[in-house]
Amino acid sequence: METGEQGVLKAIWGVLRTPVAPEHRGDLAFGWLILGLFFLQVFTGILLSLYFQPSPPLVAESVQYIMRDVDWGWLVRGVHHWTSHAMLAVCALHLLRAVVTGSYRGAGTPNWYAGTLVMAVIVVATYTGELLTWDQDAYWRLSGVLERIESFGDIGAFVAGAVRGGEEVNATTLSRTYSAHSLLLPWLAWVLLVANLWFLGRRLGARRGGAR
């Protein structure tokens, strides 16, 4: 019997070896580009996390240290910043293409949902990344957003409380924002990206008439 992991590998292999119709090559190119940018984002994020200190009295100094004293730190930070925006732009083009070509309908619907969710996760990851400098601007922006989230009934109050980690925005909030940014959201994006490939593999497999 096939395990889930074997199923995913088989699907990825199926995508790689199936000839793609010329009209779908653009979709595939955008998809691989998003995956490549995602790996670059995780790689530069891991490098940043070697020096970044997610604690209010140390955070500004650690970012300055990355920019001034760490070899190539300014470049790694710049790549991490711009890759997230490039990823958002490519995701938007990818989804726009699906709408224009109509490939979001029928067999493409699971891919459409997974793709839309990937983009939503990347928006939140970019937003949380920009809060990590924990300056006045980031502090008040997050406080405002949490107040708005709190106004959405019990669920809103629960989510805002879970992010804040208490009554007010403080060191715990920064540490939770950092762990969501560097662990929860990238893993969620990865699961959705693999699901996207898996759905695609199934579609191509079905078209070949071979194994699903």
Ligand code: HEM
């Ligand atoms: C979906 C993936 C990710 C996205 C979209 C993303 C996006 C961002 C953005 C936009 C910033 C602010 C950069 C700036 O303007 O200065 C940032 C900061 C940061 N990210 Fe990420 N990131 C991702 C994954 C990760 C991962 C996997 C890690 C670590 C394992 C990480 C670690 C950091 C750190 C330490 C900072 C703070 C340093 C700084 O302000 O430059 N990120 N991220």
